Amino acid sequence: MKSPLEKARDAPDSTKARTLKVARRIFGEYGFHGTTTRMIAQESGVDISTLYYHWGDKADLYEAVVTDIDEDLRLQLRRVEERVAGRTLAERLDIAIDEMTDYLLVHPEVSNLVLLRYFAKTRAEPITDLRVPSFVSSIARAMKLAEKDEPVSPEARMQVLAIMNAIYNFVSGQEFFQSVVGVDRDRYVTLTKETLKFIFIPAFAGEKSFVSMTNRKEA
Amino acid sequence: MKSPLEKARDAPDSTKARTLKVARRIFGEYGFHGTTTRMIAQESGVDISTLYYHWGDKADLYEAVVTDIDEDLRLQLRRVEERVAGRTLAERLDIAIDEMTDYLLVHPEVSNLVLLRYFAKTRAEPITDLRVPSFVSSIARAMKLAEKDEPVSPEARMQVLAIMNAIYNFVSGQEFFQSVVGVDRDRYVTLTKETLKFIFIPAFAGEKSFVSMTNRKEA
């Protein structure tokens, strides 16, 4: 038995699948309260009541979007994980930054939605949780910041969050930051990757990187 | 002749000043569309029409909030700049991270509002621009990422944005990230500072930091 969400994924041309895709984009751009059901219906070329027929009320649709995005992100993280297996830490970071940046630039609503859930409250808190905690652990393990079968330390979790957030920020803030930096889109993408590597590779794979974080008092 | 905003700042107990303060907080928590004028009025203990009397319509009030926050942030950046003058780059980073983190934790609506303006569209785009571009340049100069009277390079701008965003994210995402990391608030604050230093000090002041990212002028 398939869940409604899985059904929508199966038939990508169906009205239901199309409305979900549009909802992802618009919720990602305007946030929960900035999005109206009419905006989604109109962009989908569908009557508003059709939306309610398929997805229930606005909060239900939003939950479906969050679940859908979480699943996409999980798959993408797994792909990257496979791609970097067996490499050195510096190489893994290099590849992961490239791949995640490229992926998110094609699906900006993913990072948009994640960031908005981090930073903006909704008046009636939605029920669905992001699967960020499990993603963070799995990335920390892939980076060998934790031993297999050992719990991932708070330090390692914070470091993973810092990396993920830095990528999300540059992707979702593209429009704004591009104008601050004063470059065109291609250059911005290149600069994003270069900057991320410039910052993170020394910290995790530089010469001093095995001096543990907590013992490091000076600099 | 004083602007209305300056007047509100002068008399911190006035209704007008109080409503602005409440508006800062609520716009920061819920974003523009997630905030209703009634929420602000109620939290301020004031009738809704009093709000309109003082500030004009919702967009006008929002603009006043943005301007107000921009000014606070500018002052804080200047304070930090003075505090770190004459030190080494590693020390400057160390101090700046501590100071900015502490400041933003006391005024979380500042980073909330900035981040929401980066990442969330509003249906009717507000007119006021954040003064981020000028802040970025001035920080880059303070970090000696650019020579005096020379334009600040795109590379340097990106690096400054990365630092600012990392701090903003950990402060504004505190509630969410704290639960991901599984620590109490005090520990989270400590971890935030440690993680930021762990990441940024090697990149900018570590041994390999003079291998230029492109053609970064060093200190």
Added chain:
DNA sequence: CAATGTTTCCAACAAATGATGGAGAAAAGA
């Protein structure tokens, strides 16, 4: 084909929300 189930749209409603006019209270100025 007939009958049944599914999908879509039109029209409408109720609540929430942004906004205002006007009366009175409070403060400032004469």
Added chain:
DNA sequence: TCTTTTCTCCATCATTTGTTGGAAACATTG
């Protein structure tokens, strides 16, 4: 004190927004 100005609230309005009932169109099954 009287007058004028500033401020606050109550009542109300118009629009937007979330949501639904029901009829028609379409598809599926017997």
